[in-house]
Amino acid sequence: MRAAVMGSPIGHSLSPFLHRAAYRAMRLDGWSYEAIECDEARLPEVIGGMGQEWAGLSLTMPLKRAVLPLLDTVAPLAVEVGGANTVIFHDGARHGENTDVYGITQALAEAGVRPTSALVLGGGATAASALAALRELGLGAVTLAVRDPARAGETAQVAERLGVALRVETLDKLDALLDVDLVISTLPGEAGDRFAARLAGVPALFDVVYAPWPTRAASAVEQAGGRVVSGFSMLLHQAVKQVELMTGRTDVPVEDMRAAGEEELRRRAG
Structure with a gap:
């Protein structure tokens, strides 16, 4: 299964390090997570081309509000907040969630x-x-x-x-x-x-x-x-919830994800 974080700019994102650490610890060997540069203009084309191999997306700026009209269903909290930072693909439909809260x-x-x-x-x-x-x-x-x-x-x-x-x-x-x-x-x-x-x-x-x-x-x-x-800490915990939603599992390894994110932050700082 495939998943990704999308936004513009996206090169700085820590999300790949967090999600990949979760996949390793959960032994989800067939799962991949990438970073995709995508602005509002390209979003309909990019998301429209994603097939059954896609489990979900993490969205950062400027896509959290722009994605709403492209979704089949949206969680009540995401409607209230006016933005979805998570898209779940299921049975050919796109569902929006907000895990930032x-x-x-x-x-x-x-x-x-x-x-x-x-x-x-x-x-x-x-x-x-x-x-x-x-x-x-x-x-x-x-x-x-x-x-x-x-x-x-x-x-x-x-x-x-x-x-x-x-x-x-x-x-x-x-x-x-x-x-x-x-x-x-x-x-x-x-x-x-x-x-x-x-x-x-x-x-x-x-x-x-x-x-x-x-x-x-x-x-x-x-x-x-x-x-x-x-x-x-916010980034970590919203990613934990995203992994739950995308994989359907609740045994998400918070500490493995934390360690991976902190290690990458130290590498960038050093």
Whole structure:
């Protein structure tokens, strides 16, 4: 069986290392997992040409929203979030799932972070998944800080579908928004780094960046005594759920996958 991660750019993806490690440990000798460069324009052609030998796809940006019209069925959570990062092929049909939300909730649980209030930085697809994860953790209201509120419209619609009361503020007001248990930064590394000193006093930071790690923001929070969760933990756990969905098995070797991902990150850093 074949599986792959698709997006653009895709060369940096850790997903092949995680999934292949799972296949080895699970002795799925006939399974392969590759990385496919694919943008929104090529997506219909590429996904339309996949036959019975395909088990599933992992999707990264910019395909999570673009894939929805190409699917036969979509899980309710993926509909609410407005994006599917996973496609399962079964009996000639394409089914969409969102495992990013699971990845976030598992990453926070693994770190012992149980927020009662949260601030999300950034307004893209990952921020939408963060809102869904926070809802699953029991939060009914979340603050979103973005550079331009006019560009947070889709995320605001997600919050409405989720039943989460969303307060949208601008990043230049960050200092007044930090009285929370948890900050989730969905900003790219360099964009998040400029807020490092201001974030230093928060109790916990979940930074979705995983390379290079630690980010300046993560270092500032950790040095001040706060808890820090890396984007690698989210990536790992969402991949675990993807392997479950694609293979139909629940004996997914989390630690083998973690070790493979960490080894590759060390190789890249060194």
